[in-house]
Amino acid sequence: MPELPEVETVRRGLTRLVGHAQITSVDVYYEKMVSPEANQFKKMLAGKTIERIDRRGKYLLFRFNDDLTMVSHLRMEGKYDVQPAGNPITKHTHVVFHLADDRDLRYTDTRKFGRMHLLKTGEEAELVAGLKKMGPEPTAETLSVAYMKTIFGKSKKAIKPFLLDQSNIAGLGNIYVDETLWLSRIHPEQPANTIPEFQIRQLRANIIAEIKRAIDGHGTTVHSFSTAYGEAGEFQNHLMVYGRKGEPCFRCGTPIEKTKVAQRGTHFCPDCQALRKNPGETMVLGLTGGIATGKSAVSDLFKAYQIPVIDADKIARKVVAPGTTGLKQIQSTFGWQMIQPDGSLDRHALGTLVFSQPEALAQLNGITGPLIKKAVKRQLQGYRRRKVPLVIYDAPTLFEAHQAAVVNEIMVVTVPEQVQLERLMARDQLPKKEALDRISAQLSLAEKVKRADVVIDNRHSVDKTKAQVVRWLNEAGFGSLMTDKAK
Secondary structure (H helix, E strand, O other), rough: OOOOHHHHHHHHHHHHOOOOEEEEEEEEHHHHHOOHHHHHHHHHHHHOOEEEEEEEEEEEEEEEEOEEEEEEOOOOOOOOEEOOOOOOOOOOEEEEEEEEEOOOEEEOOOOOOOOEEEOOOHHHHHOOOHOOOOOOOOOOOOHHHHHHHHHHHHHEEEHHHHHHHHOOOOOOOOOHHHHHHHOOOOOOOOOHHOOHHHHHHHHHHHHHHHHHHHHHHHOOOOOOOOOOOOOOOOOOOOOOOOOOOOOOOOOOOOOOOEEOOOOOEEEEEOOOOOOOOOOOOOEEEEEEOOOOOOOOHHHHHHHHHHOOOEEEHHHHHHHHOOOOOOHHHHHHOHHHHHHOOOOOOOOHHHHHOOOOOHHHHHHHHHHHHHHHHHHHHHHHHHHHHHOOEEEEEEEOOOOOOOHHHOOEEEEEOOOOOHHHHHHEEEOOOHHHHHHHHHHOOOOOOOHHHHOOOEEEEEOOOHHHHHHHHHHHHHHHHHOOHHOOOOO
């Protein structure tokens, strides 16, 4: 079924094609499709001019002179197209609007589910059941956080069918609900009233942004959707989860699964979108970036606002401290030469080895990764028990260590590649080749940015970087966490 972006795409196309066109007569080949009855429908439209075409949710509203409105729902397979008058009528053409300029506006529908209601302008919201109870449009101006908090709090329904219910939010269908839930890391069966405020904010932002992107992409063609010009949409090339069963999640690499929720085929990532009995009120922001991009400077900004930071680097040092299992495993795997005379890890020697040999780096991550995850989990549990609203997980290898599913949102700190190289060489006094080896040992910055929810450009001054962090805190609903001193 065409969803809001597809219907809006059709509306825009029809506005350009038949806006201000005059209807001379109408042929109805399937009378159940129109109301009032076919003869009256045809008589009322003869001589009328299409003044404009509006949209509400998934409905098209053709506005005619003399205060007439035709409410049209495309349902599963409905299509409008414009053809020269006299072209043969195809099998699935059910209504033809003959225009004064020797063109036809034709409606085809292979399944005959579409409907057209002709009534007095202003009465559509009362007389068309689907419009009467329709929720707000998914725009920044009409869909508020306060409204979403209210309706979510009143419903125990699984979030997917809740969002498909047009009385809650207008225009969302199967494709875009799957997409926005993936973007927001929410399981499709998560009860609406268990979703915390920070995720409601994320979901709202993602719904608004995704619908806009899909409209800009002229809709999604999965089966048969085409624009008013008879062209396929383009947004199917940008879907992150829908239709990708068995393929790796773009965020964490886990294979996408498909199940049925409320009798609808549903795509989701079982790792990123885990079903949680008690999601809690703590948001975990994953902070990452490339080596020498300035991630630590951004981490320090959060600390200055007295926001807790879990530092993966510090944890990594603790799990390989003298006497730990981690250090013993490193010695066993890489040899005694990785241990200094005082019994501590020789970080320079180990770094030189693993950043030049990918297989050695994989072995090291296999040793330290599970130990770090265990320590991080323990710290997060403590913050959640105390209901801390926001925690930063500062992890330089968040993606490489497959920890994207640990967090609720990912912030990537980036700089141009040349700036990164120059900073690393200056900071660590490294020759160019060794610096490049260390950079290439990590996932590329471009790929990290692609997977990010938020990108911080750290090429300029500290003040400009700080402004980006402050903007995110305010937009995410955490502005009150900033102390007056830190501001």
